[in-house]
Structure formats: structure tokens, C-alpha cells
Amino acid sequence: MNEVQKIMHSYHQLSSVERLSFYIALPQDIDLNKKSIPELEAEIRFNEGEKCMHCGSTHFVKNGRRGDGVQRYLCRDCGRSFLATTNSIVSGTHKKLNVWMKYFQCMKEGATLEESAQKCDISVSTAFQWRHRILDCMKEIGDNVCLGSTVEADETFFDLSYKGNHKQSSRFTMPRAAHRRGGEVHSKGLSAEKVCVMCAVNEQGVSISKVGKLGKVSSECVDKAFSGRISNDAVLVTDNEKAYRRFSEEAGVRLVQMETGQRMKDGFNIQRINAYHSRIKGFVGRFHGVSTKYLNNYLVWYNLLFSPSKDRGDTEHLLFGRALSAEKRMLWKELPDRPAVPVLVQ
Numbered sequence: 001m002n003e004v005q006k007i008m009h010s011y012h013q014l015s016s017v018e019r020l021s022f023y024i025a026l027p028q029d030i031d032l033n034k035k036s037i038p039e040l041e042a043e044i045r046f047n048e049g050e051k052c053m054h055c056g057s058t059h060f061v062k063n064g065r066r067g068d069g070v071q072r073y074l075c076r077d078c079g080r081s082f083l084a085t086t087n088s089i090v091s092g093t094h095k096k097l098n099v100w101m102k103y104f105q106c107m108k109e110g111a112t113l114e115e116s117a118q119k120c121d122i123s124v125s126t127a128f129q130w131r132h133r134i135l136d137c138m139k140e141i142g143d144n145v146c147l148g149s150t151v152e153a154d155e156t157f158f159d160l161s162y163k164g165n166h167k168q169s170s171r172f173t174m175p176r177a178a179h180r181r182g183g184e185v186h187s188k189g190l191s192a193e194k195v196c197v198m199c200a201v202n203e204q205g206v207s208i209s210k211v212g213k214l215g216k217v218s219s220e221c222v223d224k225a226f227s228g229r230i231s232n233d234a235v236l237v238t239d240n241e242k243a244y245r246r247f248s249e250e251a252g253v254r255l256v257q258m259e260t261g262q263r264m265k266d267g268f269n270i271q272r273i274n275a276y277h278s279r280i281k282g283f284v285g286r287f288h289g290v291s292t293k294y295l296n297n298y299l300v301w302y303n304l305l306f307s308p309s310k311d312r313g314d315t316e317h318l319l320f321g322r323a324l325s326a327e328k329r330m331l332w333k334e335l336p337d338r339p340a341v342p343v344l345v346q
């Protein structure tokens, strides 16, 4: 076999998701437009069995082609017509595959909206909508992570921000007077103007985090954030916050709590979670005032990008394959109408 044959042989061994990663890794001068998004979507989404994008039925037939040549299908069960791209993150967009490829690359690099818009030659508002379409898909992956071994947990606080809400959403009313741009949140400490974010990281560096509530942490908030997310054979290490005690008792998780000023207890410490807090603040800080309504998506993004996957390919597979194959109806106009403060407990 010559080199090309060897590569082609290896190529055919790849799964469709791996092939997608392979396309991404190709030099930029290769014309990705030869493969259309619907073709690629059909390859990925029909990989585990062909089914209707509306009802999941396998009872459907080909039903001609759209004007631009894209295959149309008709479901015999629900009677609805669909494309391979129906109800996916790319539905309703008319950008070419290579633009999406570049965009995924930007996501992988943690690029800002301006950087992504420039690199992909799309508008900043399109870049924003794509970002959250992708991250909404990623959230499901993040929500299924359960941490074992030694788990350090602690809450951290972000300023409450209603940035962007009033312009885009028809339903949003400002709950209080707006702060001046760049102004400090007035009351220091754990006021209701701080968003309490629940974070945990295990020995391997796998992390989870989620917006919990406004103001100080509570037992209920710890329960909601960590129930089912920390395995019962784990050792949970925290500071001396009593909100973690009920959770550890009910979940049957061993709890080790540091006294104030204590650096080490029974061989455990909370250095990893403290480092996590400063890194995640640095990451979110790069985006200059993330609105609280989208904060969970940025947490998901960070946790995914900096998950200790064996190789970077894992992250690529998650980002590209899962995002493209996800079955989720995401209407562009719904994006701004999500809750302004997505808390687990009031």
C-alpha cells in the first residue's frame, strides 16, 4: 500500500464522529464545502440507526429533494417531513460546513465573540447564538458527570448581571435599577446581588459547577447541586461551611471539613478547588461581564475545555460530534427568553 492508500484504509476504520474530527484537523486550504452540512448530518445522525427527527420513528421514506438538492424525508408515523439537519444546532442556518468547522475550532480555543466573528466571517450576534446553541447541547454532557475519589467542593460568587436582557427579550423586566457599566456591586460580601456558584473538582481534575442561588449557600442548594453528582464512595472535602453536612449525611458521603485557617486535615486540603475558582473566574472574565442567564453555559464550556481527557481528541469529539448530532429544537428567538437568573433554589 502506498501512503495515500494507508491513510484511506485508516480513514475507513474511523467512526463518523472521528471522521468529523479528522476533517477539522485538515489544513484550512482543503475545500470542506465539497461535503454539505446535510450530508454530514445524515452521516452522523443516522449512524446509530435512521429515525424521524420529530418523533424518533424508523418508519419513514425518502421524499424527493429540496430546491438546493438536500434530501427530504417523510415520516409515515407522524406524517411530518424532515431533513437530516432538522432540530439540530445547524437548522435554520445557511452557512457552509467550513464556517461551522472554523467556529468549532474557535470554541475549542475559547475564543471571544469578536475573534470568532472575524475568523468565521459571521456577525457577532450570529457568533453569540451559535455559541449558546452549542453550549446548550454540551450542558447535557456536563449534567451527567458524577465525581468519585477525593472531591473538593466549595462555592464561589459572581456578580449578578442582567447584561443584554432588556434589549433582546420581549418578556424581561428589570428587577432593579441597572448598575452603571463596569460599576461595582454596592454591598460587599454575600448579598443577594451575588450569584452563588456551586463547584466541585476531583483528584483527576474533572470539575462540575452550576449556578446555585443568590446570596449565601444553603443546605438545600448543596443538595440540589450535588445530589447524584458525587458518588457515595467519595471523600468530600470542604471548608467548615455547615451547609455541606446534611448532604454528606443523606448521600452517605464521608465529609472532611477544614477549620478556618487550617491547611491540611487527615491528609486532605482544598487547594484544588481554590485553584479551580480562580481559573474559572479568569475564563469567564475574558468575556467581559457574562450575563447571569448565560453563566451556566460558560461553566459548562470551561469544564469541558479543561476536562483532563486523555487526549484533546476527546474534547473535539464531544464538541463537534455531540453538538452536530444532538436532537434539540433550539429556536433562535427563544434564546433571550430563558430565565434571567437560573437558580436551583430561591
Ligand SMILES: [Zn+2]
Pocket (backbone or CB within 6 Å): 052, 053, 054, 055, 056, 057, 075, 076, 077, 078, 079, 080
Ligand atoms: Zn415522525
